[in-house]
Structures are given as C-alpha cells and as structure tokens.
Amino acid sequence: MGADGTVDEVHRWAAGLDALHARIGGYFRRSEPRRRVMEYLCGLLAPLERKNGWTLAEQAGELCPDGMQRLLNQADWDADAVRDEVRGFVLEHLGVEDGVLAVDETGFIKKGTRSAGVQRQYTSTSGKIENCQLGVFLAYASTRGRALIDRELYLPTSWTEDPARRADAKIGEDVTFRTKPALARAILERALDAKLPFRWVTGDKVYGHDPVLRGWLAERRLSYVLAIAPKYRCGPRGQNARTVSAIPPEHVWETRSDGDGAHGLREYAWALVSLPGERDDGFNDALLIRRNLADGERAYYLVHAPAGTSTTEIVRAADACSAIEECFQAAKNEAGLDHYQVRHYPAWYRHVTLAMAAAAHLTVVRTTTGEGRGWS
Template sequence: MTVEQVESWSEGIAGLHARFARRFGRSEPRDRALDYMTGLLAPLEKKNGWTLAEQVGQLRPDGVQRLLNHSEWDEDAVRDDVRDFVMETIGTKDGVLVGDDTGFLKKGVKSAGVQRQYSGTAGRTENCQIGTFLAYASPKGRALIDRELYVPKSWTDDRDRCRAAGIDDTVPFATKIEHLKWMLQRAIDAAVPFAWVTADEAYGQVKHFRAWLEERRVAYVLATKVNDTVTTTDSRDARVDELIAALPKQAWKRLSAGAGAHGQRIYHWARVAIRPFWKDGYGHWVLARRSLADPTEISYYVCHGPVASLLKDLVKVAGARWQVEECFQTAKGECGLDHYQVRLYRAWYRHITLAMAVLAYLTAVRAAEAAKGAAEMTSTT
C-alpha cells in the first residue's frame, strides 16, 4: 500500500468512523479512534502504541493506550456497526458465513487468555492467545464481522488472575465451538443475509454443533475427519470414508472450488446422500474432495442443505472456507490485527474491532473498484 493510497483512503475511512461515532462517550476517544484506524492503514512495519502515536503526531502512546484500556466506548456496538457496513457493501443473499480461529503469539503470562497452546497460525504449540472469528464471504468480497477471545480453563479456574487481566467474574469458560455458536446466533438475530455456513474439521466433526445448526435450519458444508460417522437411512452409523469409497468411479467430477493465489482450485469431487429422505425441504450428504495429483489424498465434509442443492453448490461453499484465511492474511498484513501490545481483556476486543473496521473499509473500497471496473468493461464492449 502506497503513502498516496493511505492519504486518500484515510479521508474515506472517516465516513465509516462517523457511522459509529455515537458509540463513544466523549470527543477525545472518538477522535482518537479515527486516528487509530488511520494509523492501522499506514505502511508501518509495526503498528503498536508507539508507532501509531507517532503516525498521528503524538510524542507518547498514552492516548492510544487510554483509548484501548480505559476510555468510555462500546466496542460491541461498534462491532455491530462494522457488520452492518459489511452487509451494505458486500452483502448478498447467497453469502457464506465462515468460522475459524487464529493465534496471536505473545511473550509472558499476563495477557488475557495467554498460555502455551496449539496455534494453527504457527503450526505448533506456542505461547499465544487464540481468537475465534466469523467471516462473511460473498461474490463481492470478504471481511471479518465478529470475534471472541478464547479464555482457557487455566484462566477461568483462577479468578484472581482473571481480574488482574480485566476478565470479569461473569465471563465463563467457553469452547471455540460455543464462541462460534454465539457469533452465528448474533448474525442470525441481526438478519445477516447468508445461505450457508462452513468451517474446518475442528468445528465440523462436533456433532452437537451440526445439530445446533440443523435446529435453526441453517445450511452447512463442514469439513470433518476421515473416521467421522454419520447416521444413515437404516439408522446405522457409517464412516464417511467408507460411504465415499463405495461410490462408483463415475461419481467423481472435476470441479473448481474457486480461484486461489495460483489460479483455480481444481479437484475431483463426489457426494453421497446419507439420508435420502428430506425433512422440511432439507437433506444430508457426505462430500469428498480428492487431489488430482494423488488420488489417495481425500478430504471429507458433512453437508446439510436445501434438497435442490447440486454438487457444484456444495463445492462452492466448501471452497469459500479458504476466504477466512485470506481475511486473516489481509487483516494481519495490512490492518495490524496481530500487532497489538495490550494485556487487558477488553483492550483486546477494542483493538481487534478497530482492525476489523479497517479491513471492512478496505473490502468496501476494493468491491467498489471491482464494480467500477466491470461497468467500464461492459461499456466498452
């Protein structure tokens, strides 16, 4: 991102900031939030308190720290305003909600929720915090619309430690599955337009989560492990890999799961109806993705959706899951999502929310530019 782009976009981001200006109790934190968002857009190697303060002409990071730690403002209301902005700019009825978590490497033991735990970001066990996120993906773009900080039992079992990090006694231990349920329920209650939910196998293999979605008539394509079992028509439990292995050769179709960094993501795909009777117009399938280069490399999905859903529809949703990874990459690389230096629980939410707002703004700009380019191309043909 060039300096010229930042200067231009910082003017535009004031419009997004104005949407949630009422969420701040006083003018000082309100103005500081706009400075903070502008700083997150800047081409800085590190976007922490010191560098963001310097970017807006402050000698010390005191104002930035006060904004995140002590100022009076409602970060959850800002989150909702950001979500509404995303819906206005890229929302479509065929949108996909994508759940996933990401790690934030940390030093020390005082940052809220930090401990040695597995981080998919690092690919190993590290001292880190884990955030659970909900992304929204549509043909117009993708952005993060909700977030929760994972607070392990090692913390919730030690309330003195929690209080020192600003974690209220009312904050319970909650799994990442419960986080995703909370975020999906908020999206449903807010009438977010979407057609499907997708997530990786850490979420997809949890049967009570699948049942929770079905109770709400939410269609899903969820990755799962090779030895997961599903209930078939004759009320027996069958392994997903065995159901797929029984399919004839012609059941496999060569399809793209969408464009990636290196072109179309093309695989062989197949599905099998696991309960070929329909309830309220919805049915269930097992979906499989097979590598073109190595036919023994197969990934599995459990699916629930409208009876009219085609194989290509399920493939499209499965492919949409990668868009949350692209959200993380952009948010960390361009919006400072992982550059924070805060310890308090509420400060984490505040930084993450403002970084999500910046990502939403960039998403809107890119969607507008894409629409303009498409219109210009149409007018010349």
C-alpha cells in the same frame, strides 16, 4: 495508471474512511477518543512494519503511546456496538441473499503468561502448539467480497477457573468457560438476530466435529458445509469419512478449478455421498469429498442442505471455507490484527474490533474499484 486516477483513488480511500469513522464515532462520547480512534484507524492502515501503541503514536505525531493505550484500556466506548456498526458497514457493501457465514479461529502468538487467554495450545496459524491466544471469528463472504464481522476470545479453564488471573486481566464475573463451538454459536446467534442475508454456514473441523453445534444449525433450518477429519465416523455402519469416500464411482466425480495457488492452477474433483437418516424437514445430510487432482489428497465435509440442492451449489459453499483464512491473512498483514500489545480482556476486543474495521474499509475500497475478490 495516470495521476488523475491515483488522486481519485486517494479521495475514495479517504472518503470511505471518513464515512466509516462517522458511522462508529457516535459510540465515543468524548471528542478526544473520537479523534483518536480516527488516528488509530489511519495507523492500522499505514504501511508500518508493526502496528502497536508506540508505532501508531509515532504515525500520529505523538511522543509517547499513552493516548493510544488509553483508547484501548480506559476510554469510555462500547466495542460491541462498534462491532455491530462494522458488521452493518460490511453488509451494506457486500451483502447478497446467498452469502456465506464462515467461522474459524486464528492464533495470536504471545510471550509471557498475563495476556488474557494465553497458554500453550494448538493453533492452525503455525500448525503446532504455541504460547498463544485464540480468537474465534465470523466472516461474511459473497460474490462482492469477504470481511470479518464478529469475534470472541477463547478463554481456557486455566483462566476461567483462576480468580487471580481473571482479576489481573479484567475478565468480568459474567464471563464463563465456553468451548470454541459454543463461541461460534454465540457469534452465529448474533448474525441471525441481525437478520444477515446468507444461505450457508461453513467452518473448520473443530466446528464440524461438534454435534451440538450441528444440531443447533439444523434446528434453525440452516444449511451448512462443515469440514471433518478423515477418521470422523459418519457412514451408515459407523464407517469413517475416508472409508465412505471410496463409495462413489469415478464417473460421478465433478472437476472444478479453484484458481491459481502458490504452485499453479488448483484443480479438484468433488463427489457427494448421501448419509443415512430420515428427516421430515425437507433437508438431507451428505458427505462431500474433495480430491486434489495433483496429489490425490482428500478433504471431507458434512453437508446439511435442502433436498434437491445441486452439488455445484454445495461445492461453491465449501469453497467459501477458505474465505475466512484469507480474511485473517489480510487483516494481519494489512490492518495489524495481531500487532497489539495489550493484556486485558476488554482491550483485546477493542483492538481487534478496530482492526476488523480497518480491514473492512480496505475490502470495500477494493470492491468499489473493481479490485476486490468475491466468493464465486
């Protein structure tokens, strides 16, 4: 690439960040936090090994982290309003009518016991029980790209039922215990209220196993492809998903490539099995099965979609389940999503929201330069 191309890219990068800052700047009433949030975003986007108060302050030419910590802990600004602007920024650049909303949680490994929501609990981030916080997130995926647009911190009952811990972590009295599927529903309700353009909702097993969430989606006539475990019972006589997957004959399986993975080309065979139950709303329920052609491993999804929806479209929606995992990886590696050193409940939302903004900026820049990876 020539020097002019590099300069142009830098200008586009800076102009895009200026536009994003202008968009959220109005929610910082005073000039000092308004200026500092720009420094915070620049630090999150800088090639730093760790992106915490100290390193962000050093990147901004400051001698101590007090200003960065004040931005997260004491400054007067509304993290939810900024979140809404980040969502609008993403939709402005990535929004399409057949977009996908993907919900999932990710873990934030922590030491100690004072960070809001921390306890020993299972996290898919490491695949085991860790001392960690869990955040439930929503990603928007389209043919143009994918980005995180909403977030909620999961608070176990060890926190919600302990007044002393709540007070220490500045957890408001209005915050109650909610399961991860309940947090997902709250996030999805906000997406509906904002009138996001989308056609599908996807999610991992935690959400696929929850009948309340699935019922809520069905009541709103929303199509979904939600992962379930092999032992989850969904068949006409109470059979589990693994048993139902033996029903389709070999000729109905459709083979699709999912692109290059860590060990070469990933190819899967897919089959769709109708599930029992009469509906009068024009929707059908089905079990989608994915079989890895390399090792035979299978994955299972509950599908709720309008009658006549093609298997190809359903498979495309299932493919988008991986979009949020890619968002987590990018936001952590490139925008410091998990690099924070804050304990208070509101401060977690502030850092995570700004990291989402930084990651969204990178996605949009890549989209405009043709380097982004969309869902297809």
